[in-house]
Amino acid sequence: MNLVTFTATGSQHWGVTAPGGVIALSDAFPQWKTLRNVIEAQAIGQVLAAAEGRAITHADGSYRHDIPVPDPEKIICVGVNFPDRNAEYKDGQDAPPNMSLFPRFARSFTGHSAPLIRPPESPQLDYEGEIAVVIGRGGRRIAEDQALSHIAGLTLCNEGTIRDWVRHAKFNVTQGKNWDASGAIGPWLVPFTDPAQIVDVELTTRVNGAVRQSDRTGRMLFPVARQIAYISTFTTLVPGDIIVTGTPTGAGARFDPPVWLCPGDVVEVEVPGIGLLRNGVADE
Template identity: 55%
Template sequence: MRFVSFSTLDGRVKGYGLIKGQGVIDLSKRVGDRWPTLDAIIADNALQTLTADAENLPVDYALSDIQFEVPLTHPGKILCVGVNYPNRNAEYKDNQVAADYPSLFVRFPESLTGHLQPLLRPAESEQLDYEGEIVIVIGKAGRRIAQNDAMDHIAAITLGNEGTVRDWVRHSKFNVTQGKNFYHSGAIGPWLVPFTHAAQLNDIHLATYVNGELRQNDRTSNMTFSFAWIIAYVSTFIPLNPGDIIFTGTPTGAGARFEPPIWLKPGDVIEVQAEGIGTLRNVVRDEG
């Protein structure tokens, strides 16, 4: 099942629903009084309930009549893991050994856009880059979560393009915040897939294509820090709450690592794909 936040092209409806075939069942008009957004459903641990109740309902809109929005309207913390696949450390060519702990940084909600919406290249730089990732959505609160229990805290999974303005991540010695947070420089979606068992994540294929060319290609079983490890580690220093989002790292092959680098330009199509989740697709456009 795939849950989506959407708006109709005529602007009259903004809500959430369930993908069915080539259409959307509008759940917000049916249960919106109880759960006004997908965020509320996550907070109430109700994805599985809605799946069982809604699968026989009729479609309200064709996919061609909606715009995909960012799945969570008001996400909690947006945490991102860096350097988490084989060869990613070597890509930096700084002669440093791989770290014992992951690089972590944050994104702000305004830095992300939805499926099929433009990925914006800012006027301040031409060095916009892509990073395809698996994204997990926390559904159960916890602090100092044990690895053995960590997967029980995931409510849903989705995809992310952790778009990065490369020269701006090097404006200061230890700070990447600026280059990771340009307005609509990244994307998330297209939908939320309820998480029910470890096989949905433990060894799935993750790939990123730019204009149909395969650029990133790996499996989650190769991650340096597993999904359970990330949840346990992060929850050591900060509580995790329903609606928190974690981008779990990107494979080798980003544009910055080519010789010379290959930056995204207007008209480029980026597709992030993963088994059992789907495809997140965006086209680059210059901001403004």
């Protein structure tokens, strides 16, 4: 069972996945409004146990997936985190000693199966398949050898980007990374129980069935444990925070000429043991 946030008949719920649908648990635990509250309470095990033996409450097709943690305090993304991705810049520079980071806002993401939205201001909507980690136990200056114990769960991310808007200023990419519903997170949150879930797994992104990105997390320039340790040096991580861990080479911007996402395209991000995040594309 995995944790899920979803909307049905106009109301948002949280619960767990089950064959054929989901089991809503938010009414059974009114003290926890969202999965962020469940994570803060260190209660993932409790809600999974409560789901045992329960019938599904919402059949597949009767609900809409939302991002698993709909109200994180912060979402921090790691850029240029694979060797081939660094080589794409063709600047002759080795990988930097420290990671590139930028923030994203929760409303810039939509859920599984919902369309990524291309705005009228730019046709340059691009994809970036990534793994996202959700912090379960907060902290400041977390030691790298203890960092993975601070993870509550794993999910997938299509860190959609409006490419020309990342170059509107000299030093930052925030504008191009935060268009409403330009990216996606989901479909669910997989409880984190074993470092093998993240240390060296295959990440694949497909567009209309064709593989565009494929790499393994074992090749990350800055592994997830290092990310948590580094980020927590300057900001306190809290339960429910999301770290989007970096994308491999192969985004549409790197084709010659570039290949942007268009209405009707379907993007899939897949990692064994975590799942498959699928989104179409639509114009705003």
